[in-house]
Amino acid sequence: MPETTTSTPLIEVRDLQTHLFSKRGVGRAVAGVSFDLHAGETLGLVGESGCGKSLTCLSVLRLNPQPASRIVGGNVRFRGDDLLTKSEAEMRQYRGKKISMILQDPMRALNPVLTIGDQLYEALILHRGLRGRELRDAACELLERVRIPDPAAGLAAYPHHFSGGMRQRVVGAIAMAGNPEVLIADEPTTALDVTVQEEFLELLKSIQQQDGLGILFVTHDFAVVARMCDRVAVMYAGRIVETADTDTLFDAPRHPYTQALLRSVPDVSRRDERLFSIDGQPPSVFAPLPGCSFAPRCEHATERCRSSAPPPVQAGGRSVSCWLYEEKP
Amino acid sequence: MTSTALLEGRNLKKHFARRQASFFGPRPAPVHAVEDMSLALGKQETLALVGESGCGKSTTARMLLALERPTSGAVLFNGQSLDGAGAEQMRRYRSGVQAVFQDPWSSLNPRMRVSEIIAEPLSINGHQPASIRESVAQSLRDVGLEQAAAGNFPHEFSGGQRQRIAIARAVALRPQAIVLDEPVSALDVSVRAQIMNLLKDLQASLGMSYVLISHDLATVRFLANRVAVMYRGRIVEQAPSEALFSRPLHPYTESLISAARMRRASDAQAPGRPQPAPAVAAEAARGKGCPYAARCPKAFDRCVAEVPVLKSVDGSHEAACHLY
Numbered sequence: 301m302p303e304t305t306t307s308t309p310l311i312e313v314r315d316l317q318t319h320l321f322s323k324r325g326v327g328r329a330v331a332g333v334s335f336d337l338h339a340g341e342t343l344g345l346v347g348e349s350g351c352g353k354s355l356t357c358l359s360v361l362r363l364n365p366q367p368a369s370r371i372v373g374g375n376v377r378f379r380g381d382d383l384l385t386k387s388e389a390e391m392r393q394y395r396g397k398k399i400s401m402i403l404q405d406p407m408r409a410l411n412p413v414l415t416i417g418d419q420l421y422e423a424l425i426l427h428r429g430l431r432g433r434e435l436r437d438a439a440c441e442l443l444e445r446v447r448i449p450d451p452a453a454g455l456a457a458y459p460h461h462f463s464g465g466m467r468q469r470v471v472g473a474i475a476m477a478g479n480p481e482v483l484i485a486d487e488p489t490t491a492l493d494v495t496v497q498e499e500f501l502e503l504l505k506s507i508q509q510q511d512g513l514g515i516l517f518v519t520h521d522f523a524v525v526a527r528m529c530d531r532v533a534v535m536y537a538g539r540i541v542e543t544a545d546t547d548t549l550f551d552a553p554r555h556p557y558t559q560a561l562l563r564s565v566p567d568v569s570r571r572d573e574r575l576f577s578i579d580g581q582p583p584s585v586f587a588p589l590p591g592c593s594f595a596p597r598c599e600h601a602t603e604r605c606r607s608s609a610p611p612p613v614q615a616g617g618r619s620v621s622c623w624l625y626e627e628k629p
Numbered sequence: 630m631t632s633t634a635l636l637e638g639r640n641l642k643k644h645f646a647r648r649q650a651s652f653f654g655p656r657p658a659p660v661h662a663v664e665d666m667s668l669a670l671g672k673q674e675t676l677a678l679v680g681e682s683g684c685g686k687s688t689t690a691r692m693l694l695a696l697e698r699p700t701s702g703a704v705l706f707n708g709q710s711l712d713g714a715g716a717e718q719m720r721r722y723r724s725g726v727q728a729v730f731q732d733p734w735s736s737l738n739p740r741m742r743v744s745e746i747i748a749e750p751l752s753i754n755g756h757q758p759a760s761i762r763e764s765v766a767q768s769l770r771d772v773g774l775e776q777a778a779a780g781n782f783p784h785e786f787s788g789g790q791r792q793r794i795a796i797a798r799a800v801a802l803r804p805q806a807i808v809l810d811e812p813v814s815a816l817d818v819s820v821r822a823q824i825m826n827l828l829k830d831l832q833a834s835l836g837m838s839y840v841l842i843s844h845d846l847a848t849v850r851f852l853a854n855r856v857a858v859m860y861r862g863r864i865v866e867q868a869p870s871e872a873l874f875s876r877p878l879h880p881y882t883e884s885l886i887s888a889a890r891m892r893r894a895s896d897a898q899a900p901g902r903p904q905p906a907p908a909v910a911a912e913a914a915r916g917k918g919c920p921y922a923a924r925c926p927k928a929f930d931r932c933v934a935e936v937p938v939l940k941s942v943d944g945s946h947e948a949a950c951h952l953y
Contacts, residue, residue: 348817348818348819348820349788464682493681493682493844494681494844494846494888494889495681497888520818522818523889526891560819564818564822565818565822565847566822566848566850566851567847568874568889568890569890569891570850571851571870571871571874574829575825575826575851576822577819577822577823577826578819578822579823581787
């Protein structure tokens, strides 16, 4: 993929395929996903529920639910090391330490019967082997970093003493405990109120600027994408259909799905009389289509779209998987 | 407004008692979920209640639906108070005011077929089987579902279709008002647009009023005629929708709208959240005065001394703020 930066990416995902195995058969939930994530960069992964964005993230860390799902193909590299061939013990050197993850719901990500301190200590002992005084200081420092007022008192508190926004900041502190190089944030602000969300996003940005963290940011909210991400990958039915710089994507979306999605978002800055909506629904992962998965809902679909799937076309730092752009330079 | 109000809340208050930590311990102060709210819903109007979680908007909705008894104050339906209402009046009220809830996965009984779900309010209200069948078919048409859907169970549908079923049930009795509690927040972007359009169409064709509870201002701007912004159990600003969005008065409303606006990372970085002057913030922490003072960048002496009351600033544009 042509890139503006020449450095090797922190994370390189190539043609990743994760299948679901259930009574209904084999589901191609992640059907050939490729992307790069560089240091200091935020890559947004956007798509509607069921498009495979969460499973993609979990697959990167090989935390996908098993045996319900299995990675059946592709590559995931961290600084060139192939993560898919590592043993479980080796994977532990990556999880939380080099690549950490923040999940959507701060209510469920924390253990309700352990203090905030205990949960921070666990991560610090595991990843940095700290003990005693040092351990406590490091935990305080982490809470301070995520702007929890009175960190010393915070260590003794239980999750239920904290508001949703504070809890998510604690989750952020735990994720930062191992000084990771990559942070995967799966809908980290969906459960938060708008003004709290604002604070959390700003906090993530400032941590990123200090540490040069690469962030893979999963969301379905375009307002959050616009604010947070440098580049965006749009997912539909298990594939990335378009990747571009955030500004380029918003100003000139190419894939008909991206175009339709952007048009259907109501904007608080103006009053629409009618919202554009995409008819129909995404195809089931258990019944993949022979051609482009968006073809049945696409106004530009031709016979060719229905019979064969378009490969990604690269042009000027962006990539689109659509037959409409085949001949474009 | 009062003379034509379809559904009205007058000085609604709701306090929830908290459990004593121990039998001998002090009695904890009750939680003041809603503090003195008054609102009126006109005919064919959409009134939106906006605010962050815990601001009391859902409690207000539950009081308007008579699912929760106000600690004080009254809910009036067509000018008649529900307090001490007889069975007949309550029956008329319940068929006149329906509800659609946020989560279409938990609001539909998984063991009932779609036809039974939609028919339930009709049979409770004593409709005849023949007319029930007709109404169910009509409701399905109203919300754009196929007639074949009637025989299926909720789990056979996607989120958007389930929300259509919930709406079909709500409109089956041809109510005068529907309380929509976060009707689209559980849905995906593309489906959300479909449901929002449907709600707008149904309102136009059936002439209903909506109370829309939402934290999403873009949804509110699309659907509502009038907006009430709530903070800590009080209305801090109330205005016709366009006036509110084009010229928000209360600093809290301003911060909500600016947080919801599409902003690019490449845009000039917004200055960090403005904070109130430290002296004012310290005073505000003691809890007297305006509840928003501790977070308000424009707070001054009077804000921490006195609770502002909701008053008209510009015609029907009301705000509870000492700036005006």
